[in-house]
Structures are given as structure tokens and as C-alpha cells.
Amino acid sequence: MRFYFFLFLTALTALCRANVITLCPSCEINDFAKAIQSAAPFDTILVKPGTYASINTIINKPLTVIGEHYPIIDGQQKDEVITVLADHVSLIGLDIRNTNLGSLKDYAGIRIFKSHYTQVFRCHLRNVYFGIYISDASHTTVKDNVTIGADYAGSDRGNGIHLWKCDSILIEGNRINNHRDGIYFEFSKHCTITNNLSANNIRYGLHFMFSDYNTYIRNTFRNNGTGVAVMYTDYVQMYDNVFEDNWGDAAYGLLLKDINSSIIVGNTFRNNTIAVTMEGSSRMRFENNDFIKNGYGLKIMANCESDTFRRNNFTGNTFDAATNGVLVNNLFAYNYWDKYEGYDLNRDKIGDVPYKPVSLYSMIIEQMPYAVILLRSFLVDLLDRAEKNIPGIMPDTFQDATPVMTIIKR
Amino acid sequence: MLKIAKYVVYDILRSKVLIAYTLFLLLISFSLFGLESDPSKSLVSLMSVIMIIVPLVSIIFSTTYFYNAYEFIELLVAQPISRNSILLGEYFGVAVSLVVGLLVGVGIPIAYYAPTATGFVLLLSGIALTLSFASLAFFASVVTRDKAKGIGVALMMWFYFSVIYDALVLAVLFAFNDYPLDKAVIGMASLNPIDLGRIMILLKIDISALMGFTGAVYKQFFGKSFGMIYTIGVMLLWILLPLLASVRIFRKKNL
Numbered sequence: 001m002r003f004y005f006f007l008f009l010t011a012l013t014a015l016c017r018a019n020v021i022t023l024c025p026s027c028e029i030n031d032f033a034k035a036i037q038s039a040a041p042f043d044t045i046l047v048k049p050g051t052y053a054s055i056n057t058i059i060n061k062p063l064t065v066i067g068e069h070y071p072i073i074d075g076q077q078k079d080e081v082i083t084v085l086a087d088h089v090s091l092i093g094l095d096i097r098n099t100n101l102g103s104l105k106d107y108a109g110i111r112i113f114k115s116h117y118t119q120v121f122r123c124h125l126r127n128v129y130f131g132i133y134i135s136d137a138s139h140t141t142v143k144d145n146v147t148i149g150a151d152y153a154g155s156d157r158g159n160g161i162h163l164w165k166c167d168s169i170l171i172e173g174n175r176i177n178n179h180r181d182g183i184y185f186e187f188s189k190h191c192t193i194t195n196n197l198s199a200n201n202i203r204y205g206l207h208f209m210f211s212d213y214n215t216y217i218r219n220t221f222r223n224n225g226t227g228v229a230v231m232y233t234d235y236v237q238m239y240d241n242v243f244e245d246n247w248g249d250a251a252y253g254l255l256l257k258d259i260n261s262s263i264i265v266g267n268t269f270r271n272n273t274i275a276v277t278m279e280g281s282s283r284m285r286f287e288n289n290d291f292i293k294n295g296y297g298l299k300i301m302a303n304c305e306s307d308t309f310r311r312n313n314f315t316g317n318t319f320d321a322a323t324n325g326v327l328v329n330n331l332f333a334y335n336y337w338d339k340y341e342g343y344d345l346n347r348d349k350i351g352d353v354p355y356k357p358v359s360l361y362s363m364i365i366e367q368m369p370y371a372v373i374l375l376r377s378f379l380v381d382l383l384d385r386a387e388k389n390i391p392g393i394m395p396d397t398f399q400d401a402t403p404v405m406t407i408i409k410r
Numbered sequence: 411m412l413k414i415a416k417y418v419v420y421d422i423l424r425s426k427v428l429i430a431y432t433l434f435l436l437l438i439s440f441s442l443f444g445l446e447s448d449p450s451k452s453l454v455s456l457m458s459v460i461m462i463i464v465p466l467v468s469i470i471f472s473t474t475y476f477y478n479a480y481e482f483i484e485l486l487v488a489q490p491i492s493r494n495s496i497l498l499g500e501y502f503g504v505a506v507s508l509v510v511g512l513l514v515g516v517g518i519p520i521a522y523y524a525p526t527a528t529g530f531v532l533l534l535s536g537i538a539l540t541l542s543f544a545s546l547a548f549f550a551s552v553v554t555r556d557k558a559k560g561i562g563v564a565l566m567m568w569f570y571f572s573v574i575y576d577a578l579v580l581a582v583l584f585a586f587n588d589y590p591l592d593k594a595v596i597g598m599a600s601l602n603p604i605d606l607g608r609i610m611i612l613l614k615i616d617i618s619a620l621m622g623f624t625g626a627v628y629k630q631f632f633g634k635s636f637g638m639i640y641t642i643g644v645m646l647l648w649i650l651l652p653l654l655a656s657v658r659i660f661r662k663k664n665l
Contacts, residue, residue, distance in 0.1 A: 249626040295616070295625075316451060318616045338451075368583050370591045372625045373599055375612055376454070378462055379576035 023071075024048030032073060033057045036065075047071040047094065054096075056080045062088035070095040070124060075109070077101070081128070083111045090119040099128045101150060106158055108133035109147065112140060120145060127151060130158035131179065138167040142174060149178035149201075157202060159184040163191070163211075171196060178202075182224065185211040194218055204229050205246075216241055223247075227272060229255040236262035244270040253294065256281045263287075266410075269294055275317070278304045287311055288410065296322055297357070305329040309400075313408050314338060314357070318375070321357035323398060324366055332357070332400035340403050355403040358394060360387035411495035411502070414486070418503020422475065428511050431467055435515025438463075449524035450615065453532060456516070457611050460536050461604055464512065465543045466568050472504050472547030473564040477557040484665055497548070497660045501653060505544045512536050528614040535607030538645045542603045543568070545653035552656045552663060575602045592627040603648040606641055 032052040056079040075081035109128035131147030160176035182198030185208035205221030227246035243253035253272035269275035302325025342351040
């Protein structure tokens with residue numbers, strides 16, 4: 001039986017005969033561009049270890065390029081390194097380096113243009129201006145790559161993974177460092193972004209605009225210049241992401257500007273100056289998120305409405321929430337607030353008096369930022385307590401009427 | 411001077427007020443650390459207690475001690491001892507006992523539960539506050555003859571530094587909100603030892619909030635080594651100036 005199976009496999013292999021072209025420094029074919037040129041559609045190019053120059057090599061037919069032990073594909077700082085213009089191209093295990101820099105043209109390590117079903121697996125991109133630049137493409141898979149921005153670029157850097165007018169892209173397990181924006185989306189829909197780590201980028205870890213119906217799962221955005229900022233998009237889903245260590249005078253864990261009808265569930269916001277800022281964002285659902293040790297937990301501008309916040313944990317934040325208006329039309333329910341001082345007489349594990357996450361002092365700071373120097377002074381305590389007992393200034397509706405008594409276990 | 415200080419320490423130890431203070435601090439610290447599983451959160455609560463209790467006890471205790479020892483001081487003045495060393499001896503005796511009380515009452519729990527930089531800074535600013543409020547107390551005691559009046563002045567000082575001053579700062583901020591006030595606020599904070607101590611600790615625990623828009627300005631100033639030296643320098647001034655002033659007054663005072 002096993003023998004027949006073997007025969008069958010051999011026959012199958014013989015039938016779908018695609019050539020394998022081996023590329024190595026001492027081989028007959030030792031030039032990366034020539035190897036691509038000489039290949040027929042659906043051939044495989046096996047790149048042996050070594051260094052190969054590639055000044056904007058254009059792949060215009062369906063090919064599989066597999067690198068063995070990460071061969072170096074060197075752009076020599078002259079142009080882009082690889083441009084994909086055909087469908088069904090796979091780039092696997094290459095070490096792509098040294099693109100040109102420039103502000104007129106966006107030089108990329110790998111550029112994918114008008115290509116469908118292309119895959120980039122396990123590639124390393126180093127010293128690149130843009131890492132992987134995908135435009136007008138669909139069904140692209142970008143998986144397990146590492147991209148590190150150019151050291152020689154100074155403060156002028158490109159994005160790690162850049163999507164423009166794309167559809168149905170999968171971005172999974174990539175690590176992005178030292179770029180301008182780690183992951184950048186514009187006009188891209190139905191994409192899935194999972195398990196990526198975007199850290200130490202000089203601007204945003206993740207930045208998108210006009211990109212509806214995208215899903216973000218289990219990504220980590222850490223220590224980026226200004227955190228994560230997303231804008232003008234509807235129907236976003238964010239599950240189980242981590243936003244941490246985004247510090248600075250304009251740094252946010254997550255900045256939501258005109259994001260509507262989106263779901264933000266199970267995320268962790270830790271050690272950010274402001275964990276979540278919301279501006280003009282309505283019909284949002286925040287559930288099961290953890291806000292830990294942030295300067296501010298939530299900053300909700302008064303132009304956000306019909307947002308719901310349920311079963312979130314707020315622990316160790318200097319301020320749980322702040323707002324700039326008096327009328328608040330959002331719902332808070334069943335959250336855990338470590339600053340809650342109420343009681344639970346009927347023992348249903350839900351506090352009997354509402355919790356008001358906006359303190360008088362945080363309203364004062366909103367209007368007089370310099371007053372932050374009085375943080376944790378006796379006077380501020382007195383003011384907050386007085387306001388809590390006899391509310392007069394604070395937004396009356398900004399409250400959690402059913403705060404839970406103990407931290408919500410995940 | 412040292413002999414007088416030593417005698418004062420013995421005398422204070424006998425009076426049991428200091429022991430009660432130490433036990434009180436111990437009780438508060440241990441219960442704060444014991445109730446909360448996260449020691450950094452207990453440090454925050456401990457900080458607000460220390461910022462109120464330590465200056466209050468230091469200033470009231472020192473004032474009452476000074477008045478209670480008034481007859482003894484009169485006796486010493488009759489001896490061939492310089493007035494400087496009498497007052498300084500009294501001050502060091504009181505200050506050392508208070509600092510020891512603080513070290514035992516707060517230092518031991520911190521060393522046990524939270525031996526971190528934040529804990530160390532908290533202890534350090536507690537000590538600085540003790541010393542400066544003791545010296546403010548001596549100042550209050552030498553300028554007034556009457557015991558009740560002296561204690562009243564001391565209490566007013568405490569109330570001023572812990573509540574009224576911050577309210578004034580808030581009022582100034584409110585009035586001049588449209589102007590760049592960062593330098594002015596740093597200046598105003600320097601004029602209050604409690605504020606200075608608090609800011610030193612804030613830089614350790616509320617760093618995320620302070621990294622915000624204006625907080626960054628303060629962070630830049632107080633967080634750098636120059637800011638640290640500045641803070642410590644101003645703290646020392648708050649200890650030395652009232653003490654030197656009281657020594658000056660005491661030297662010429664008609665007892």
C-alpha cells in the first residue's frame with residue numbers, strides 16, 4: 001500500500017513539473033535578477049547562502065523564491081530591492097537589505113503592486129526605508145517577517161508594513177522595529193492583522209485611515225513614539241492586543257479619531273501616558289479590557305456618544321477617566337475600578353452606589369494643565385472628596401451605576 | 411552641644427510620646443502594606459499619610475517639647491554654655507528622636523515590603539520634612555513667649571503649608587492660566603517643603619501621568635540631576651534657614 005502511495009506521489013510530481021533553478025555565488029547562475037529573468041512562470045528559484053546584489057529586481061511572473069539560510073539580497077542603497085508585479089509570487093526566507101532613502105519616492109524592501117495571492121514568508125528586512133509596501137493588491141499573506149528601519153535614515157523613515165488600497169490581506173507574526181509607522185493602512189479593507197509585534201517606531205505602532213472591516217488580534221504595540229493612532233474608519237475589531245509603554249507628551253496607547261461602530265475587546269493597556277483617547281468616536285464597544293498603571297485610563301471627548309464600556313478592569317491608573325464636557329452620553333456598566341470606595345450591602349458583588357471615574361481634579365487639570373503639580377496633595381484630596389459628596393461641577397452622567405466589587409478575572 | 415542633645419534624647423524617650431508616634435507609624439505602614447497586595451499602591455497611600463502626619467507631629471511635638479523644657483533651658487543659660495549650643499543641642503535632640511521614630515515606624519516596613527527606589531525616596535522626603543518642620547517649630551517657639559500662642563503659630567504653619575499654600579497656588583494658576591507658568595510653578599513649589607517632598611515622590615510613582623503635556627515640563631526639570639540637586643538644596647535651606655533664624659533670635663532673646 002505504501003509502495004503504491006509512493007508511486008502515486010512520484011507520478012504526481014512528474015506531472016506538475018516545474019523547474020527548480022538553483023542560485024548560488026559559484027553556480028552557473030549567480031545573479032539574482034538573471035535567475036528571475038530566465039525562470040519560466042511557476043518555477044521555483046532556490047537561493048543558496050551568499051550575497052546577491054538586487055537593484056530593484058522586478059518579478060513579473062508567478063514564481064516561488066526560496067532562500068536557504070537567509071541569503072542576503074542587497075539593494076546597495078541604490079533603489080528598491082524587489083518589486084512584485086505578478087500574481088501568485090512567493091518570497092520565502094530572504095534577507096533583504098539596504099534600500100535607497102528618499103522623500104520623493106518611497107523606496108521599499110519588497111514592493112507588491114497590483115498583485116494577488118502573493119506571499120511573503122519569514123523574510124528579514126534590514127536597513128530598509130519602507131519594509132513591505134503593498135498597494136492595489138489583494139489576498140496577500142505577509143507572515144513571520146522581521147523588518148527593521150534603516151539606521152542611516154536618521155529621523156526620516158518609512159513605514160514597516162504599508163498598505164494602500166488593498167483588500168483581504170493577512171499580516172501575521174511579523175516583528176517591526178525602528179520605522180516611522182510600524183503598520184500603516186490606508187483604504188484597505190477586510191484585512192486580518194494578528195500576532196505582530198510593533199515596537200520602537202518613531203511615530204505610530206499602528207496607523208490606519210479609511211480602512212473599514214479590519215480585524216486586529218493579539219498584536220503588541222510597545223514603546224512607539226506616539227503609540228497607536230487610528231482614524232476615520234468604521235467597523236474595526238480589536239481583540240486581545242497589548243498597548244504598552246507609550247510615554248510622552250503626546251503619546252497614547254490608542255488614539256481613536258472618528259472611529260465608529262467598532263469593537264474593542266480583551267485588550268491590555270499598560271503604562272501609557274493616556275491609555276485610550278476618543279474623539280468623535282461613537283457606537284464603540286469596549287469590553288473586558290484591562291487598564292493598568294496608565295496616567296489616564298480613558299480620555300473621552302464630549303463629541304463621543306453611545307459608546308459602551310463593560311467589564312473592564314481599571315487598576316493603578318493615576319486618573320481613571322477624563323472628559324472635556326458636561327454632557328456625557330455613554331454607558332459604563334459592570335466595570336472594576338480600584339478607586340471605588342462604595343459598599344455592597346446586599347452582597348451581589350455589585351457596588352450599591354455609582355462610581356464616578358472623573359475626579360474634580362482631573363477636570364481642573366483639563367482646564368489648567370499646570371495644576372498637575374498639585375497631584376496627590378492634601379488639598380486635591382479634600383477637593384475631590386468634597387465634590388464626591390456634594391457634586392456640583394462634575395458631569396453627572398459620567399458614571400458607572402453598577403461597579404463590580406472585585407477585580408474581574410480573565 | 412552633643413551632651414545636651416543626648417540628654418534631650420533620653421528625656422524624650424522617657425516621655426513615651428515618641429514611642430506612641432513610632433508605634434502609630436508602624437501600625438499604619440504595616441496595615442497599608444498588609445491590606446494591599448501590590449506594594450507600590452501601598453506606597454501611594456503611605457505617601458499621603460506621611461505628607462500629613464509627619465509634618466504635623468514634628469512641628470507640634472517640637473514646639474511642646476521646647477516649651478516644656480523651658481525651665482531647663484533657663485537653667486542651662488545660667489551656666490557657662492553658649493546659647494548657640496543650647497538651642498542647637500535641643501534641636502538635634504528633638505530632631506534625632508523624631509527621625510529615629512520615622513526610621514523605625516516607616517523605614518522598617520518599607521525595607522521589608524518595598525525596598526525600591528520609590529520607598530527610599532519616600533523615606534528620604536519624610537526625613538527631610540521632619541527636620542524642616544522641627545526647625546520651623548523652633549522658630550515658632552523662640553518668636554513667641556507664650557506656650558499656647560507658640561503652639562497656635564506652629565499649627566497655623568502646618569495648616570498653611572499643607573492646605574492653604576496649595577490653594578493659593580491653585581488660585582494663582584487659575585488667575586494666570588493663559589500664561590506659560592512652568593517656571594513660576596517650580597518656583598512656587600520650592601516655597602513649600604511639603605510640595606517639594608511630594609514632587610520628589612511623584613516623579614517615581616506617577617511618571618506616566620507626568621509624562622503628559624505639562625507634566626513633561628516638570629519631569630524635565632525635577633527628573634534631571636540638576637533638578638534633584640536643586641530639590642535637595644532647597645530642602646536643606648528649609649531645614650537650615652528657620653534653624654539659623656531661631657538661633658539668631660534666641661541669642662539675643664530676653665528669657
